[in-house]
Amino acid sequence: MKGKEWYQSDDVAEEYDAKRFSRGGRLIDRREKQAVLDALAPVDGKDVLEIACGTGRFTAMLAERGADIVGLDISSEMMEQGREKARRAGVADHIEFMRGDAARLPFPDDHFDSVFAMRFFHLADTPAKFLAEMARVSKEQVFFDTFNGRSLRVLYNWLLPMGSHLYASDEVERLLADAGLRLANAEHDFLLPYGFYRKIPNGVAGEFRGLDTAIRDTPVGDELASVSYWNARVK
Template identity: 30%
Template sequence: MRKMNGEEFDELVSFFDSMARTTWLKKVHDRLKEVTGSWIEKDVLDVGCGTGRLLLRGAEEANRLVGVDLSSEMVKASIQQFFYHELSGKSEFIVADAENLPFGDQSFHLALSTCVMFLLPGPAKGISEVHRVLKDDGQIVMLNPSGKMSQENAVSYAKEHDISGFERTALLKWSNVSTRRHRYSTDEMTELLHNLKFTEVQHHEVLGGLAIISKAKKAQNS
């Protein structure tokens, strides 16, 4: 499976920012923030931060916010976003590869990754890098398409929930990319996380089961 590069995403900044503001993805982001709990006094990393909208949800609470993305244009958009919200002093955005994060071991209390790991040729490599940069007992929280995700099921979900226009287009594009990359059942994701020395794995279905939010803790001394 071919690895994607930053230039492929540079032209999609407007699309991804609009997608992050769709009703359906905003609800997923809200649920994901709820799953992570409080960010007070935490150093938080978002791997594949896009335009930074997910990190904004806990920006007032967190001690430090760091976003990485393969696309330099996404990083620029995130920097502008946080400048606009007067949060530049506690945030940093860097062009970086999920498989080679430019941080030392045990740097973060919480790592987020939405719609990123499933795009990698080998998601385990990216998740392993997150494990490395997390502190002991640090948490990883990810959003990935489930085994139920397909063009047909996404169309049905959009119809059932009266999703139309751009919101429908964005959902169907996501489902289309998912079917060409990686999709995970909860059992498959649990096994992957356990193999990478994560514990206390939990899953939360979103979008009618088309995607799952997975949460796990880095085992101490692992």
């Protein structure tokens, strides 16, 4: 099962958070949330669009900090998990969940202050079209992550049931330029791929993360990182 079919399965939605963000996956969750907060801050009073909002990990977090946010996804089952998160956090009135296609966003030009997508571009079949649409509806900022081709992720990528597109830095830079975006900054992280961390206990994961971070901070760290966070501005 590939791409959209895998993602929209009922059992995937029900187990998504538990499989990815328990055990050593907890530190991945913390790092991703910090990356989003660092990029979008300050979020209080901002109008934000999240593409592929999934189970609402980031949607509820940003609403708690004062953002008015639209979460768009192709999976109704995923968004139901997000609605439950929003209700528990008491921020449902600051979030609108919409089922839609990221290649044809149902919003006018320059509608949002910031548009972002996490865990999306590795499944994107037409990344140029998606990025162009994100840029079109944003007044200021587009933020997203990619998985990288020069990394250990290559070793297990072919095992993934949904497939995964791996990017080179120059490919992302071309996509940004073609979408009319200017790269403000980029961060590269996780020499050890996500799948490794998810398989080990949280306490042990912290020790590996320390080693991972130490190597990342060397001259070869950016080249070997499995994940990149791209923070761009609308020209």
